[in-house]
Amino acid sequence: MNPLGPPFLKYRTAGYQGYALQWNPFFEHKLAVASSSNFGLVGNGRLHILNVGPNGIEAERMYDTQDGLFDVCWSEVNENQLVTASGDGSIKLWDTTLSDFPIQNWHEHQREVFSVNWNLVTKDSFLSASWDNTIKLWNQNNPRSLQTFSGHSHCVYSAMWSPHSPNMFASCSGDHTLKLWDTNSPMPVQTILAHSNEVLSLDWNKYQNHQVVTGSVDHTIKVWDLRRPDRELNCLRGHEYAVRKVKCSPHSGALVASTSYDMTMRIWDITTSDLIEIHDAHTEFVLGVDFNLYREREIATCAWDESVHVFTPRCLM
């Protein structure tokens, strides 16, 4: 390691394989990690609340759950609260000022919940995507879901709000499609046959209103202009196995990070289709990645090797 370079920090989620992580939208040093024991196949889950300082990563809190945790998302209105997606179909709301248990537990999905995402514009609701083929809309103060969106014919792996429009969201599924929805309509506004295999992840470009990026089991990442659904703007090839997560940079409309079962996290320039960074320090599948919202050069990853990495990629130095 370069002693003059920025620190490369590691944290062990011992006994638990990392599935997803997210930086807190209020505190730039706070990171939440969703993890599962036994690779999420069976057994407990653990939510880690981490403080990332200049000299290391410390656990502020840990919460244990009956079933594995597959995703985590911070509230956009309360700096201490966050939701998790669980293998048993439950969604839990946590308050980091309270120990041991969640403050709310919703159980409506019939199968694994694979993603949760808080509305970035209205900040008063969140979405869940499930292997029961549905997406649900929730408000943290409501004991029941507000709405259910059916239309996918296979597992829904992710549903993500538009960063620009209060009612618009996109979803991706094992049925190979990317769908666009408006909460005012029960049916999708648009369906794009996006890949030749399952689509595991999607994200919105924060700097291009109509741009969405998808990642698939077919090893590729595609960039879409939703006004031109007939074909992708570009297709990024390089990952050797399924692409598990794609994340658009909050700082630049050109940068996208991706994780894969090929054990790497990669960063791409989607304006040139160039692969500009390969992070290969993990030793098992890499699943989670997130850009720090306020420390522009910092990125965090988590993997099935039970470790979290926080570092500055060379391309951002």
Added chain:
Amino acid sequence: MSAMQATFERFDSYDFDTDANFQAGLQSILTKQQDKTTEQQKEAVDNAKFFYFSRFVEAFDLNEYKTWKQSPQQQQQSTSTDNNDNSAAQESVASSAQPAQPAGASSEPTYPKSFQEICELIASGQPIPGIRQIPNNLAEGTPSETKLAPRQKPWEKAAAA
């Protein structure tokens, strides 16, 4: 054809024989099934195939699959394939709307060893060590009040500038 049907057909024609990960798990299951009847062994193998395929290739519901398998159309097809290996199943995959995905060991990532061991335990119905019972409780105490106003996102700052 429904997406589920296509999945069922891909499952039927999946090349379990050359999938190294599956075979490794299967060997240990069969070792533990040595004193069982042929029928029980076949059931264990079928369960392992379903478990493996739905976890690592494509998820599907076993009951829906069984219903589909019992449908008159499928019964007919399975009779015709008895004399003809499984070429009928392969044909139906080739003609399905989506191209069949490359199956088999070469396109599958290598799963960690302990991952395989856990799969074997699950597929053979053995208890998984170390699972704790977490009470399904809600936290006692009053949840926190919001003290901070939402912070502007970098892209919102850029748009306002």
